[in-house]
Amino acid sequence: MEGILAIWQRDVIKFLRDRARLFGSFSMPILFLLIFGGGLSGTMEGLISETVPEESDFQYIQFVFPGIVAMTLLMTSVFSSLSIIEDRDFGYMKEILVSPVLRVSIAVGKMLGASTVACIQGIMMFLLIPFLGISYPLASMIQVIPFMFLLACALSSVGLLIASFLKSTQGFQLIVQLLVMPMVFLSGALFPVNNMPGWMDVVVKINPVTYGVDIMKKVMIDTGSLSPVIREAMGLNLTLFGRSITVFEEVLFMLTFTIILVLLATLSFRRSNA
Amino acid sequence: MEPIIKVQQLNKKYKDTHAVKNVSFDVEQGEIFGFLGPNGAGKSTTINMICTMLAPTSGTVTINGFNAAVERSKVRESIGIIFQENTLDEKLTAGENLMLHCRFYRVPKKRREERIQEVLQIVDLTQSRQKKVETFSGGMKRRLEIARGLLHYPKVLFLDEPTVGLDPQTRAHIWEYILRLKRKEGITMFLTTHYLDEAEISDRIAIMNHGKISTIDSPAQLKKQVGGDIIELSAKDNDQAAAELEQYIEDAEITRQDGTIKIKTADSDSIISGLMKELSVPITHLNIRKPTLNDVFLSFTGRDIEQSES
Known part of the structure; x- marks a missing residue:
């Protein structure tokens, strides 16, 4: 336990000291906010107000923002796992x-470190809310944090597993590029994924980002009071095997996902150094 | 007293190489044990197996009474390792590096602060505790690593090339610290080095070659085994000189090495006087000396330690 804590703290302290990293990782999410928030919102809002005239105060960006935060979590989590490769290089x-720390504690400590870093970055994204002309209830913004952390854990374990069997930073970056973008696009973070072709739907359903984003939207936006048209249009009716999925099931999925990947990473650590 | 390290019938086989062949030896409590050998002799493989970093193909290692293959955590708690390369976190301060180590090794919370101060004092780094490691010189980093290796009261300290890449003055300092440790804490040290003059501080030395232990003995005994004196000479025409020497010297071993002829003999006086009379080519350089560890190394491995570097 002490070992997990020490490894976790080390990564968090190092992150907080590294100002460049703290601000550098915002560039991509802000770009996406501009494109999807600014660029696409006119079209989307136009479409909605044409079909449902009574929803004229509909704000597309309100629905995209949680997705962009999830994207920040994804990128920071996965890239923070890169610290394993750095640790190996340095x-x-x-x-x-060589210390008595258990291999599984190393994996868990590293995973928690990356998740915490990602979560801090995700929460910092909240600072942009006033500038976007939208608002969320304060209580729901606090409520969403544990779910953000859980999503970050699932995503960090993806990075951890990749980093545990890769030798070089270059290889890691290549794989991450191939993985991160599809995970963003096939998650409902930026646009609804209701009517995907069959194989793509499978990817959507095994992608932890899908469930993370869905919970975040459910918590941050008062989905109950929305008209069915908007719920459908914004992809808020996520189903699994033909029925609506509950928050509890989504949490369970992310937890299981995290545990399996952390265990696989542990095995990979064992193999590489006995 | 039970040996602190017992290595029995240790083997490591890879697909097409047999890196370590049936190696057995003991390391006694409190001694400095020098472990030498040319590169590729299987030294690192052996050490990695002793330190639980590598699983042996067969054989057992026991450290402090714990089997290295079964009770890994216990063994890891019993040893401190100072690696050849830097394994400090340079972005953190010296104190933070030490505190992390305490936590990895479960040093009791109450003892941590006191122990950190103690080890910093041993290596004279008390003043630099709050500084980031990236601002340290090579020697300071080395000292900090030694301090860190000591934090958890290890029974055995593994020192892998502890002075490599350091200037002679810093090297001398590091040895002072190491000897001070031996006196103060009575720790057993397992040492590898390429500087044979530094291996002299060992109580016993093992030389490994081609995956086997060639010999284990004290430095003095080893030098005695090489025996007698060593005459080194070079002449205007080395080929001619060597040929003549072969003819009239009987009880000596003659070897050639980059421009010098080496004669190993028990009776240097008579050889020198004979040499002056008999040799037809003028001698340009002549030197008589006692055998060094380098001669020992050479006679057991057939290679000079400097040559084995490349």
């Missing part, structure tokens, strides 16, 4: 590996 991994 020798520090050896210090950890």
Whole structure:
């Protein structure tokens, strides 16, 4: 336990000291906010007000914002797992590996470290809310944080697993590029994924981002009072095997996903150094 | 007293190489044990197996009474390792590096602060505790690593090339610290080095070659085994000189090495006087000396330690 805590703290402290990293990772989400928030919102809002005239105060950006936060979580989580490869390159991994800390504790500590870093970045995105002309209830913004953390855990474990069997930073970046973008686009973070072709729907349903974004929208936006047309148009009727999925099931999915991947990463650590 | 490290019939086989062949030896409590050998002799493989970093193909290692293959955590708690390369986190301060180590090794909370101060004092880094490691010189980093290796009261300290890449003055300092440790804390040290003059501080030395232990003995005994004196000479025409020497010297071993002829003999006086009379080519350089560890190394491995580097 102490080992997990030490490894976790080390990564968080190092992140907080690294100002460049703190601000650098905002560029991509802000770009997406501009494109999807600014660029696409006119079209979307126009479409909605044509079909449902009574929903004229509909704001598309309100629905996209949680998705962009989820995207920030995804990118930061996965890239923070890169610290494993850095530790290996700079020798520090050896210090950890020869210590009595259990391999599973190393994996969990690293995963929690990356998740915490991602979560801090995600919460910092909230600072942009006033500038977007939207608002969320304060209580729901606080409520959403544990779910954000859970999503970050699931995503960090993806990065962890990749980093555990890759040797070089370059290889890692390549795989991440191939993985991160599809995970964003096939999650409902930026646009609804209601009517995807069969195989794509499978990807959507095994993608943890899908469930994370869905919970975030459910918590942050008062979905109950929305008209059915908007719920459908914004992809808020996520179903699994033909029925609506509950928050509890989504949490369970992300937890299971995280545990499986962390265990796989642990095995990979064991194999690489005995 | 029970040996602190017991290595029995240790083997490591890879697909097409047999890196470590039936190696057995003991390391006694409190001794400095030098572990030498040319590169590729299987030294690192052996050490990695002893340190639980690598699983042996067969054989057992026991450290402090714990089996290295079964009770890994216990063994890891019993040893401190100072790696050849830097394994500090340079973005953190010296104090933070030490505190992390305490936590990895479950040093009791109450003892941490006191222990950190203690080890910093041993290596004279008390003043630099709050500084980031990236601002340290090479020697300071090394000292900090030694301090860190000591934090959890290890029974055995593994020192892998502890002075490599350091200037002679810093090297001398590091050895002072290491010897001070031996005196103060009575820790057993397992040392590898390429500087044979540094291996002299060992109580016993093992030389490994081609995956096997060639010999284990004290430095003095090893040098005695090489025996007698060593005459080194070079002449205007080395080929001619060597040929003549072969003819009239009987009880000595003659070897050639980059421009010098080496004669190993028990009776250097008579050889020198004979040499002056008999040799037809003028001698340009002549030197008589006692055998060094380098000669020992050479006679057991057939290679000079400097040559084995490349």
